[in-house]
Amino acid sequence: EVQLVQSGAEVKKPGESLKISCKGSGYSFTRDWIGWVRQMPGKGLEWMGIIYLDDSDTRYNPSFQGQVTISADKSITTAYLQWSSLQASDTAMYYCARLSSVFYGVDYWGLGTLVTVSS
Amino acid sequence: QSALTQPASVSGSPGQSITISCTGTTSDVGGYNYVSWYQQHPGKAPKLMIYDVSNRPSGVSDRFSGSKSGNTASLTISGLQAEDEADYYCGSYTSSSSLDVFGTGTKVTVL
Numbered sequence: 639e640v641q642l643v644q645s646g647a648e649v650k651k652p653g654e655s656l657k658i659s660c661k662g663s664g665y666s667f668t669r670d671w672i673g674w675v676r677q678m679p680g681k682g683l684e685w686m687g688i689i690y691l692d693d694s695d696t697r698y699n700p701s702f703q704g705q706v707t708i709s710a711d712k713s714i715t716t717a718y719l720q721w722s723s724l725q726a727s728d729t730a731m732y733y734c735a736r737l738s739s740v741f742y743g744v745d746y747w748g749l750g751t752l753v754t755v756s757s
Numbered sequence: 758q759s760a761l762t763q764p765a766s767v768s769g770s771p772g773q774s775i776t777i778s779c780t781g782t783t784s785d786v787g788g789y790n791y792v793s794w795y796q797q798h799p800g801k802a803p804k805l806m807i808y809d810v811s812n813r814p815s816g817v818s819d820r821f822s823g824s825k826s827g828n829t830a831s832l833t834i835s836g837l838q839a840e841d842e843a844d845y846y847c848g849s850y851t852s853s854s855s856l857d858v859f860g861t862g863t864k865v866t867v868l
Contacts, residue, residue, distance in 0.1 A: 673856075682760070682846065682859060682860075682861055682862040683795075683803065683846050683859045683862070684859065685856040685857060685858070685859065687856070688855075688856060697855040697856060699854075699856055733802055733803070738808070741791070741793070741808040741809045741812070742789075742791035742793065742808075742809070742849075742850040742857060743791070743793030743805065743808050743809075743848055743857065744793070744795070744803070744805060744848070745805055745808075745814070747802040747803055747804070748802065749802050750802055
């Protein structure tokens with residue numbers, strides 16, 4: 639069974655750093671693209687970026703380029719989303735998602751990591 | 758990277774059919790048969806309902822169907838049930854970006 643297991647909820651202060659994770663299991667994780675999707679409170683879904691686990695080829699949404707870093711460790715089948723200096727506007731639910739290798743779109747989603755940034 | 762346009766809300770009574778539209782451009786919806794639809798219940802992760810315009814993944818009810826005409830894709834829910842009340846998002850491949858694009862989302866209310 640394919641699973642994407644995300645790290646737990648985080649509460650941080652503005653200016654702090656954070657790295658959240660997404661561990662894949664149940665399939666050949668290294669041959670797929672994993673993406674990060676932001677959902678701000680009461681808002682829609684936004685692609686932040688995607689990473690190919692095998693060689694860490696990474697593509698960013700221009701809106702998030704420079705604001706976050708997406709990385710991966712294929713040896714432990716885990717993708718990461720990282721901030722160096724959080725802002726209150728980063729408060730959101732963050733989902734990791736596997737892009738299907740058969741069609742264009744997401745076939746599996748993680749349950750989400752809620753990040754709250756507040757002073 | 759502009760979001761695809763969806764109506765903010767659609768409603769219907771149990772047993773009725775409703776259709777949600779997803780309008781893009783020739784660079785995304787209109788140019789390729791790569792539209793997907795996702796259902797999201799409150800507090801839950803999205804779930805794939807339709808891929809490649811009209812294909813249903815295993816386990817998704819056949820009450821859900823997809824189609825496309827020109828730059829607009831549509832998701833139809835027939836025999837509307839209370840459990841269908843959720844937010845729905847379309848997604849599409851786009852030649853304008855290395856990332857897919859989502860729609861703005863539609864809240865479906867079962868009256």
